[in-house]
Amino acid sequence: GVGFINGSNLKTHRRKYLGEKPYKYDACGLGFHHNDNLRVHRSTHTSEKHYKCDAYGA
Template sequence: QCDKAFSLNSNLITHQRTHTGEKPYQCSQCDKAFSQNGDLIKHQRTHSGEKPYQCSQCDKAFSGKGDLINHQRIHSGEKTYQCSQCDKAFSLNSNLKTHQRTHTGEKPYQCS
């Protein structure tokens, strides 16, 4: 369905779910389902409140490793997401995407 190739069959199967929409990992506590088991495990922490990823520089803890990594950029000052239109850089991709609207004029939130 696309040109991606993988060295492991299991990675191919996981990727193919992005095309099929298959979500075989069902949460037992709500109606959410996921294409990858790791996403289910992270989601289940919203029910349990478990936050196993602790920041070593402050008292914040996170349910996902990626959330901790993003948070640690606050302490390090690392800004990996560079705007291609100007010299601004951001620590979070979501902040870059919001900033880019200043260049495109996009206003996605319409009052109804």
């Protein structure tokens, strides 16, 4: 099997393969294995743009 340095990574790995998505976004109903993925997804529903390309008029 796959080995992990810490228990948190093992927990996320198990969630992925068991289909568990405990981090839900109520606005659209999507669920995620990891809270960081929820945070990134949440920003797609808002006008938050943390990174901007200044080249090419973007």
